[in-house]
Amino acid sequence: MKLRMATVTVLCLSIVFGIASTQAYAQGAKITVYNPMGTPPAIQMKNMAPRLDTLDGKTIYLFNAGFPNSDNFLIVLKEWFADNHPKVNIIISPSGLNAAMKAEVIEKGDAAFFAVGH
Secondary structure: OHHHHHHHHHHHHHHHHHHHHHHHHHOOOOOOOOOOOOOOOOOOOOOOOOOOOOOOOOEEEEEEOOOOOHHHHHHHHHHHHHHHOOOOEEEEEOOOOOHHHHHHHHHHOOEEEEEOOO
16 A cells, blocks of 8 residues: 555656646756767878888887787897898887987887787
8 A cells, every 4th residue: 555655656746847847848948968978189190101112221119018918029020020131120119119219219210110919
């Protein structure tokens, strides 16, 4: 009996509040709804860097991005270059890319590679 009485009470209150909100809407009440997705900034496309004609005599910087085992990958990659392209100068930067390394790469480097290992 108590459950029936509670159910009837809830239904009556729902009807009353439903009518009240409908009347408020009819009187021109407005609500503001925000999109939680936000508005992303416009994307500007950039071209890829041009390919090198040859690797011989070039300096390539290898950067450790800090992912697991990326340091091991860079060591293997440097060994591969030593075996297959011995005229390429490979420099591994264990500290990642900071302002000093960026300036060095711009001044002395021909290419840069960022390791993403797993």
